[in-house]
Amino acid sequence: MTATSPVDFHPLAASVQPVFDTVLSRSPYEPEFHQAVHEVLHSIAPVLERHPEYVDGGILERLVEPERQILFRVPWIDDAGRLQVNRGYRIQFSSVLGPYKGGLRFHPSVNLSIIKFLGFEQIFKNALTGQGIGGGKGGSDFDPHGKSDAEVMRFCQSFMNELYRHLGEHTDVPAGDIGVGGREIGYLFGQYRKVTNRHESGMFTGKGTGWGGAEVRTEATGYGAVFFAQEMLAVHSDSLTGKRVGISGSGNVAIYAIQKATQLGATAVTASDSSGYVVDDAGIDLDLLRQIKEVERARIVEYANRRPSARFVEGGSVWEVPVDIAVPSATQNEVSLADAQALIANGVRAVSEGANMPCVPDAVEAFQKAGVLFAPGKAANAGGVATSALEMSQNASRQRWSFGDSENKLREIMADIHDAAFDAAERHDVAGDYVAGANIAGFERVAAAMLAQGVI
Helix, strand or coil: CECCECCCCCCCCCCCHHHHHHHHHHCCCCHHHHHHHHHHHHHHHHHHHHCHHHHHCCHHHHHCCCCEEEEEEEEEECCCCCEEEEEEEEEEEECCCCCEEEEEEECCCCCHHHHHHHHHHHHHHHHHHCCCCCEEEEEECCCCCCCCHHHHHHHHHHHHHHHHHHCECCCEEEECECCECHHHHHHHHHHHHHHHCCCCHHHCCCCCHHHCCCCCCCCHHHHHHHHHHHHHHHHCCCCCCCCEEEECCCCHHHHHHHHHHHHCCCEECEEEECCEEEEECCCCCHHHHHHHHHHCCCCCHHHHHHCCCEEEEECCCHHHCCCCEEECCCCCCCECHHHHHHHHHCCCCEEECCCCCCECHHHHHHHHHCCCEEECHHHHCCHHHHHHHHHHHHHHHCCCCCHHHHHHHHHHHHHHHHHHHHHHHHHCCCCCCHHHHHHHHHHHHHHHHHHHHCCC
């Protein structure tokens, strides 16, 4: 433990430790950001040994410092006529491969550390897609839960009144994330169009399909995490057929991970929210779950109240449930070491991160030591941003692809990401380590572009 971080970290190789020390001193008390940087630096140390030009070019020193950090207040009026003030963020981390690309998160937990960790992860995730997009992230500590549509609209309009000057289809292209769905994206895009007097469809992704959105974008992150799990299993001549799948969360990622796992022959048996989790050994009824969470915006206990085959567990950990495949799809650091040990003891075969960094470092280490196939979020949940890039392409060409065509493209991209991570791990003598492989493959693409474009 250091004076600048409440988290303990394993020592790094001598080639990267000074960079991490600088991060700790320059960005103190940002544990999520420290965690994300530490993981990447740990993985890429062997790359620096083979590429001393990256050291000479100061690639790491530049990479861990965002190109631009935007912090602003967001005043808005609630339905009672009271003034409310929230804080807004946009971290534009790296544009070396293309315009900044990453979602907006509206949640009370949002702070600078979380947005920086998400933005840093986005650099490598986006690089892995091979689609020419940079890394960024943004959001606010505003909580849309329980707010009226009018309150959400007023907040989104105030938020965009400040942020619009930093966005554009060739500069920065946001999307949705936790707390930012179709409703919020509609209000945000509408205000951007109003204040700029431009209908730039390609400057926001996750739009409604009737006004520039792409098919499969809503489903893409959940689908992609399941596709990645399928690819990992295929390497070992296995499949999802007949497997029990545990999924946390009950938002967009979880819902569509459940759907795709079911379509591929598995039985998804869990879903959760902050109040607890449900177990349905007959398989999650997706229509019922969507009605409760997307229409009624109710608590997950309602699922068990209406489904005879399900039971609700208040509090506790969804990872106590025996499953073959785990897809953490709620939020960062939701899977503790104890959770990982419970999953391992119950015979989990593979873990595919649907959320961003949902497993703590000790949990990741435990999975890997136990021989569990482990897919990090920057690879496994890249389906969302990959499909966002497909949406940008369609907007630029004024085209619209079918659901089937878009899903096939997503499946191909996820297979390519899997292969890139798998091959990078093998090239650096850590075969089967998807964490190292994803970090290395993404870093190599970014570092080569940075070196080519000079010191900027």
